[in-house]
Amino acid sequence: xxxxxxxxxxxxxxxxxxxxxxxxxxxxxxxxxxxxxxxxxxxxxxxxxxxxxxxxxxxxxxxxxxxxxxxxxxxxxxxxxxxxxxxxxxxxxxxxxxxxxxxxxxxxxxxxxxxxxxxxxxxxxxxxxxxxxxxxxxxxxxxxxxxxxxxxxxxxxxxxxxxxxxxxxxxxxxxxxxxxxxxxxxxxxxxxxxxxxxxxxxxxxxxxxxxxxxxxxxxxxxxxxxxxxxxxxxxxxxxxxxxxxxxxxxxxxxxxxxxxxxxxxxxxxxxxxxxxxxxxxxxxxxxxxxxxxxxxxxxxxxxxxxxxxxxxxxxxxxxxxxxxxxxxxxxxxxxxxxxx
Amino acid sequence: xxxxxxxxxxxxxxxxxxxxxxxxxxxxxxxxxxxxxxxxxxxxxxxxxxxxxxxxxxxxxxxxxxxxxxxxxxxxxxxxxxxxxxxxxxxxxxxxxxxxxxxxxxxxxxxxxxxxxxxxxxxxxxxxxxxxxxxxxxxxxxxxxxxxxxxxxxxxxxxxxxxxxxxxxxxxxxxxxxxxxxxxxxxxxxxxxxxxxxxxxxxxxxxxxxxxxxxxxxxxxxxxxxxxxxxxxxxxxxxxxxxxxxxxxxxxxxxxxxxxxxxxxxxxxxxxxxxxxxxxxxxxxxxxxxxxxxxxxxxxxxxxxxxxxxxxxxxxxxxxxxxxxxxxxxxxxxxxxxxx
DNA sequence: GTCAGAATTCAAAGCGGTTTGAAAAATAAA
DNA sequence: TTTATTTTTCAAACCGCTTTGAATTCTGAC
Numbered sequence: 001x002x003x004x005x006x007x008x009x010x011x012x013x014x015x016x017x018x019x020x021x022x023x024x025x026x027x028x029x030x031x032x033x034x035x036x037x038x039x040x041x042x043x044x045x046x047x048x049x050x051x052x053x054x055x056x057x058x059x060x061x062x063x064x065x066x067x068x069x070x071x072x073x074x075x076x077x078x079x080x081x082x083x084x085x086x087x088x089x090x091x092x093x094x095x096x097x098x099x100x101x102x103x104x105x106x107x108x109x110x111x112x113x114x115x116x117x118x119x120x121x122x123x124x125x126x127x128x129x130x131x132x133x134x135x136x137x138x139x140x141x142x143x144x145x146x147x148x149x150x151x152x153x154x155x156x157x158x159x160x161x162x163x164x165x166x167x168x169x170x171x172x173x174x175x176x177x178x179x180x181x182x183x184x185x186x187x188x189x190x191x192x193x194x195x196x197x198x199x200x201x202x203x204x205x206x207x208x209x210x211x212x213x214x215x216x217x218x219x220x221x222x223x224x225x226x227x228x229x230x231x232x233x234x235x236x237x238x239x240x241x242x243x244x245x246x247x248x249x250x251x252x253x254x255x256x257x258x259x260x261x262x263x264x265x266x267x268x269x270x271x272x273x274x275x276x277x278x279x280x281x282x283x284x285x286x287x288x289x290x291x292x293x294x295x296x297x298x299x300x301x302x303x304x305x306x307x308x309x310x311x312x313x314x315x316x317x318x319x320x321x322x323x324x325x326x327x328x329x330x331x332x333x334x335x336x337x338x339x340x
Numbered sequence: 341x342x343x344x345x346x347x348x349x350x351x352x353x354x355x356x357x358x359x360x361x362x363x364x365x366x367x368x369x370x371x372x373x374x375x376x377x378x379x380x381x382x383x384x385x386x387x388x389x390x391x392x393x394x395x396x397x398x399x400x401x402x403x404x405x406x407x408x409x410x411x412x413x414x415x416x417x418x419x420x421x422x423x424x425x426x427x428x429x430x431x432x433x434x435x436x437x438x439x440x441x442x443x444x445x446x447x448x449x450x451x452x453x454x455x456x457x458x459x460x461x462x463x464x465x466x467x468x469x470x471x472x473x474x475x476x477x478x479x480x481x482x483x484x485x486x487x488x489x490x491x492x493x494x495x496x497x498x499x500x501x502x503x504x505x506x507x508x509x510x511x512x513x514x515x516x517x518x519x520x521x522x523x524x525x526x527x528x529x530x531x532x533x534x535x536x537x538x539x540x541x542x543x544x545x546x547x548x549x550x551x552x553x554x555x556x557x558x559x560x561x562x563x564x565x566x567x568x569x570x571x572x573x574x575x576x577x578x579x580x581x582x583x584x585x586x587x588x589x590x591x592x593x594x595x596x597x598x599x600x601x602x603x604x605x606x607x608x609x610x611x612x613x614x615x616x617x618x619x620x621x622x623x624x625x626x627x628x629x630x631x632x633x634x635x636x637x638x639x640x641x642x643x644x645x646x647x648x649x650x651x652x653x654x655x656x657x658x659x660x661x662x663x664x665x666x667x668x669x670x671x672x673x674x675x676x677x678x679x680x
Numbered sequence: 681g682t683c684a685g686a687a688t689t690c691a692a693a694g695c696g697g698t699t700t701g702a703a704a705a706a707t708a709a710a
Numbered sequence: 711t712t713t714a715t716t717t718t719t720c721a722a723a724c725c726g727c728t729t730t731g732a733a734t735t736c737t738g739a740c
Contacts, residue, residue: 001455003696014720019698029718049456050399051696053390054725061437068423073621079419083408086440095458097401097435100426115341116389118435224622225594226631251622254565254594261601281413282564282591291566343726354690359728369688391726394695 002043011039022047061095062310063119065109067126068102073222076251077278077299078125081147084303085123092311107136114140120314123147123306127193145310147302148194149323158313160306160324164194164276167295167328168201168246171274174293174330175244176209179339180272182217184235184242186228186252190220195248198276202246217242228255229262236263236271243339244272250283253292257335273335276328290333297328342383351379362387401435402650403459405449407466408442413562416591417618417639418465421487424643425463432651447476454480460654463487463646467533485650487642488534489663498653500646500664504534504616507635507668508541508586511614514633514670515584516549519679520612522557524575524582526568526592530560535588538616542586557582568595569602576603576611583679584612590623593632597675612676616668630673637668 002010008018013036021028021036028036039045053059064085066078082096089096097119099109110133113119121143124133127150134157137144146159175183185202188195203213217235221227228247235242236259247253253275260271267273277285277294285292309322342350348358353376361368361376368376379385393399404425406418422436429436437459439449450473453459461483464473467490474497477484486499515523525542528535543553557575561567568587575582576599587593593615600607607613617625617634625632649662 046455048696050393054394055698074419074423076416079414083414083440096438098438100423115386282416388726395728
């Protein structure tokens with residue numbers, strides 16, 4: 001394991017020249033550069049990262065601060081998002097550093113990343129209603145990209161988001177077109193920005209067809225499997241049961257399906273279900289005709305793009321913002337049919 | 341944002357003394373230390389991490405190399421494991437750096453971590469049959485802790501693992517005691533060490549009761565939901581259907597449950613199911629009487645402990661190995677009953 | 681009052697790179 | 711051949727911390 005000094009000694013060149021040759025600076029002759037590169041290869045030289053970081057003041061890392069939800073739940077979409085982002089980082093020579101923090105420590109985590117230069121930029125995960133984290137990050141001078149969107153700060157931030165409102169509006173329209181009038185919404189926590197957008201899409205579609213949104217048909221919680229099942233059962237056993245469910249996550253949708261069959265009803269016949277599908281790899285909803293009719297958008301892809309965006313952002317001057325709005329596909333599966 | 345030089349100037353002390361005062365070295369008087377600490381607080385001094393890393397030669401980070409499975413599936417247990425480990429790192433001042441790599445690039449990832457000192461140690465995830473990664477890590481001089489176990493290298497590695505064999509043996513015994521004779525095993529990929537152990541436990545129990553393991557009742561694949569459902573349906577429609585299923589993951593178990601009900605059978609009555617439950621937060625299987633009878637072991641806890649182990653390992657000399665063997669709880673739920 | 685020994689403090693040398701400003705070498709122009 | 715330019719190379723400073731080895735101050739014993 002040689003270092004720069006030894007390498008330059010072996011070459012009988014100064015550290016300056018060797019460093020420049022390896023980092024592609026123009027002020028070094030082609031001949032010398034070749035010689036340096038070859039020798040570096042031979043001696044197996046690899047620049048020490050910590051030293052470079054100290055010298056350049058850049059950490060070559062991107063931070064992800066992952067909050068544990070109020071209910072201590074880890075959202076599996078993070079994993080898939082991270083998988084996508086990690087792929088991108090690897091090819092660009094960045095490290096991914098992850099801090100898992102409790103909701104109320106998130107601010108400290110960001111401060112620490114900024115003040116100790118743990119990362120050159122961060123991904124802001126899971127924007128909430130009245131989120132102020134972007135203000136903090138701006139103040140800390142820490143570049144960031146939002147996964148999702150912060151309502152009201154769309155112009156002042158870079159973000160990548162699925163068009164959740166439109167996805168749920170289309171899904172609701174589909175159910176209405178199938179004749180459903182009582183459509184339940186099994187939503188995620190409505191303290192989250194995306195969940196509110198989804199509800200808006202759902203309500204917009206209902207109202208456009210002269211249907212009055214019914215609070216009793218809407219629920220909001222962490223998207224676990226039992227949540228889906230229990231809510232479905234409760235609603236199906238109520239006075240005026242829904243004939244269709246619109247669900248915010250595959251996980252809860254599976255619960256809804258279980259609830260439906262526990263009530264002795266058939267999914268796709270007696271009751272229709274449309275779910276949002278983040279394309280989680282362990283919950284594939286594919287095949288010729290997918291189990292669930294769904295609005296699908298790959299969260300892994302979002303991770304890939306978010307990583308590209310933040311890398312670009314930390315590397316360029318200026319502070320124009322970029323954003324990317326992804327449309328979800330509406331995919332017909334076996335879980336929808338005409339209203340009974 | 342002051343640095344050490346400025347801080348020491350403000351105190352009219354040498355950098356040496358200030359550094360030592362802050363890092364708790366004994367050769368500094370209590371009075372001076374107080375003065376230093378107070379001034380550091382006032383000026384908001386935070387040592388630059390890169391500089392410290394360069395000076396100490398320690399990166400204060402632990403690496404997790406997460407392989408994407410052959411089928412490009414991200415196992416959600418990683419997320420939960422990471423959540424646990426991350427917690428521990430945070431309280432010990434370590435960073436967690438994550439590399440998501442394709443199976444065949446894993447070796448490079450480790451080499452890079454070692455040669456560029458990206459991390460002081462790593463967690464070895466998902467040990468496989470004939471795994472040789474520990475040899476590589478030993479050779480690289482990179483401390484590591486295995487999450488799981490590498491068969492044949494138990495004495496030469498540090499690891500934390502669930503007693504998978506015993507868990508599945510007990511589960512199988514329970515089913516046998518309930519009168520089941522044809523018990524299917526819906527296992528994870530049997531290229532993975534843990535899956536083999538589970539099968540061993542299952543077969544051991546069968547044989548101990550004079551039952552001959554039947555290859556037709558065993559299957560092995562990535563643990564997705566559809567895998568569970570499809571396998572259950574196929575087996576239930578076969579010549580000699582099983583009366584019970586032993587499943588390696590909650591996710592597939594949910595699929596199995598769906599398959600069972602699609603076949604018009606009732607879980608816990610016509611067909612029994614026991615699953616291994618990693619206590620994933622988005623798939624809670626709790627309540628007074630859990631849905632699934634299960635062998636449960638919190639993977640998040642494993643993450644916490646693994647992190648503690650690796651931190652201890654990178655901080656001490658010598659190379660004794662530590663290991664921790666966790667016993668899974670066998671928890672009775674609603675999914676088991678006497679054989680019909 | 682001295683002096684050895686312990687307790688504190690310090691200047692300076694790393695750690696391993698990058699980068700500035702100047703010098704040397706090569707090339708072009710006069 | 712000189713001189714002016716452009717290329718290429720270099721020595722040294724710097725990034726911000728830790729740590730070694732020496733110097734200084736403080737104790738307590740004699």
